Amino acid sequence: MIGLAEGVLLFELLFVCFPQYIPVTIQVMALRGPFGECLEKYKALYRPDRYSCLLKQAHVNIRHHPEFPPHSIQTNQVGTLDLWARDANPKGPWDILATGDSFVFGYGVPENDTFVSRIERATGLNILNTGTPYWSSGEVRHLLELFLKPLHPKKVVYFIYANDFSDEAYKLPARAAYDQYLADLVQTGIASTTPKMSAVSSPGENRSGSHKGMRAWLSRHSVLYELIKMVFKLGDYHSLGIRKMSYPTRQGPMGLWPSFFKRGGPRFF
Amino acid sequence: MGRTILERDIAAMSELTRKRKIPLILVYVPCREQVYFDARMAAEMKDIGIDPAFASRLVGHASQDLSAIAARHQALFYDMTPDLRKKRDEAPLYFYYDRHFTPAGHAAAAEGFVHFLRLHS
Numbered sequence: 001m002i003g004l005a006e007g008v009l010l011f012e013l014l015f016v017c018f019p020q021y022i023p024v025t026i027q028v029m030a031l032r033g034p035f036g037e038c039l040e041k042y043k044a045l046y047r048p049d050r051y052s053c054l055l056k057q058a059h060v061n062i063r064h065h066p067e068f069p070p071h072s073i074q075t076n077q078v079g080t081l082d083l084w085a086r087d088a089n090p091k092g093p094w095d096i097l098a099t100g101d102s103f104v105f106g107y108g109v110p111e112n113d114t115f116v117s118r119i120e121r122a123t124g125l126n127i128l129n130t131g132t133p134y135w136s137s138g139e140v141r142h143l144l145e146l147f148l149k150p151l152h153p154k155k156v157v158y159f160i161y162a163n164d165f166s167d168e169a170y171k172l173p174a175r176a177a178y179d180q181y182l183a184d185l186v187q188t189g190i191a192s193t194t195p196k197m198s199a200v201s202s203p204g205e206n207r208s209g210s211h212k213g214m215r216a217w218l219s220r221h222s223v224l225y226e227l228i229k230m231v232f233k234l235g236d237y238h239s240l241g242i243r244k245m246s247y248p249t250r251q252g253p254m255g256l257w258p259s260f261f262k263r264g265g266p267r268f269f
Numbered sequence: 270m271g272r273t274i275l276e277r278d279i280a281a282m283s284e285l286t287r288k289r290k291i292p293l294i295l296v297y298v299p300c301r302e303q304v305y306f307d308a309r310m311a312a313e314m315k316d317i318g319i320d321p322a323f324a325s326r327l328v329g330h331a332s333q334d335l336s337a338i339a340a341r342h343q344a345l346f347y348d349m350t351p352d353l354r355k356k357r358d359e360a361p362l363y364f365y366y367d368r369h370f371t372p373a374g375h376a377a378a379a380e381g382f383v384h385f386l387r388l389h390s
Contacts, residue, residue, distance in 0.1 A: 024366045035366070067364045069372070103298050103370060113372040118379035123386055137278035144285050156286050156293050158279075162300040162331050168274035 008224060015223045020066065026226045030219050038065050042133065045075060051178055052139045055084040055132055062108075071110035078128065083147055086111060087129045094151055095125035099140050100159035104131025128153065136167035138175055276338050283342035294389075295339045296382065297332045299350040301363040345389060352381030 015022050019033040027033035031040055047056035060073045077083070078090040086105055098104055098116045106114030106129075116129040128151065130143060140158055148156070168175075218225040279295065286293040302310075332348045339346035353362055353374070362374035370378065 067367055100298070106375065107369045108364060108367055109370070109372050109375060113375050115370070115375040115379040115382070118376060119383055119386065122379065122383045123390075125386075137275045137282075141278040141281050141285075144282050148285055148289065148291070152289070153291060156282070156291055157296060158282065158293070159296045159298050160275075160335060161298045162303070165272050165275055165331055165334070168278070172274070 011224060012222060022223055023227075025230065026223060030226050032220065034064060034066055038062055038068070045073065045133075051142045051175075053132070053134060055086070057084055065108075068108040069110065071108075074111070078130075078147075078151070081147060081150055083130070085128060085130050086114075090128055091126075092128075092151065093126065094128045094153035096127040096155045096157055097130065097148075097151055097153035098127050098157050098159065099130045099135075099143060101131060101135045101161055101164070102133035103161050104129060104159045105133050106131070107133055131159070136164045136171065138168055138171060272334065276341075279338055279344065280342050283344055287343065292389075293342075293344040295335060295344050295346050297335050297346070297348045297350065298378070299332065299348075299353060301368055303329070303331075303350055304353045304357055304362060347382060347385045349378050349381060353377050356380075 015032075019027075022033040024033075024035055027035035028039065030036060041060050041062060044060050045055055045058045046053040048054075055075045057077065058073070058075050061070075062068055062073070063070045073086060074088070075084040075086055076088070076090050078085055078087070079092065088111060098119075104114070104116060106116070111117055114129065116127055116131070119125070120127045130147075132139070137158075137160075144156065283293055332350055336346045336348070338344075356362060356373070356377035360373035361371055362377055363369065364371055
């Protein structure tokens with residue numbers, strides 16, 4: 001029994017000393033290690049909006065990430081509007097309003113390397129990059145409803161990633177709550193419900209905090225606990241407070257400790 | 270259901286932009302599987318019991334759907350998949366774990382779209 005306890009302790013100690021060897025899926029779900037730290041840092045970029053999350057004035061440095069080149073993320077206010085964007089010089093008039101999710105935002109790369117910046121340099125057009133991680137078509141529509149008139153660009157380009165086809169379905173209950181909130185305000189002047197999204201301050205915030213007490217502590221500090229959850233598909237995490245997440249099901253030994261086993265080209269299935 | 274909501278949102282965006290006479294362009298950004306789908310992957314899928322023809326249709330499905338949605342709502346459409354496929358052997362276009370574009374992926378995505386913009390300016 002004592003031997004077993006010593007083994008568990010040594011196992012956990014290994015990951016305390018070398019967090020980069022925690023399986024990437026656990027790093028992301030439990031917000032530990034370099035991948036989890038990067039997600040944590042992204043929290044500083046967001047402010048709550050009743051409809052969704054919006055960017056705020058922020059400056060974040062991403063360093064020592066296993067994949068990403070070192071870079072900074074700086075958001076700037078667009079004119080005098082209540083809108084912040086990852087755009088070094090957000091001054092109109094705009095030739096193009098580029099919008100979409102994290103691909104447009106340039107998640108994981110310096111601002112100069114994003115395709116929006118590259119298009120801007122190649123064409124000489126003034127492009128406003130309003131891409132925001134976690135956005136899908138609902139947020140983009142909301143952005144246009146609020147800001148199309150004051151921005152008045154010559155073109156609107158919406159970059160749609162594959163997950164935009166499904167994400168809105170997950171967000172539907174939160175959207176319905178928001179619509180109900182608006183309807184109540186219009187009819188009575190008093191909202192009977194608070195939209196679910198309003199309680200959410202940033203994406204990933206509830207990722208490891210969906211449990212309380214001992215379970216939350218174990219989730220943040222024990223790799224063995226997370227491994228057991230992963231193997232037996234126990235427990236849910238929350239992303240944005242609107243979508244329940246579990247460990248991916250397509251995870252063989254390669255996916256579990258890919259940094260040890262994976263070499264020789266990408267494996268997707 | 271997600272597809273229906275996406276189309277509803279695009280319809281609303283199209284109406285908003287048309288009112289102000291601003292052209293709306295929809296650009297499809299493919300996921301890694303769509304860019305790297307090839308004979309080797311088809312063979313691997315066959316090994317695990319997935320019909321490669323079905324998988325091939327599946328990976329091309331999203332852009333075809335979006336093209337149809339764009340046509341229905343008078344929006345221009347551009348698919349980045351061919352541009353990225355052309356460059357996929359030169360450098361990794363997506364991060365391995367994170368699955369977002371690498372700087373090389375961003376460069377490949379920008380290159381083709383610049384030509385499209387010049388054609389439609």
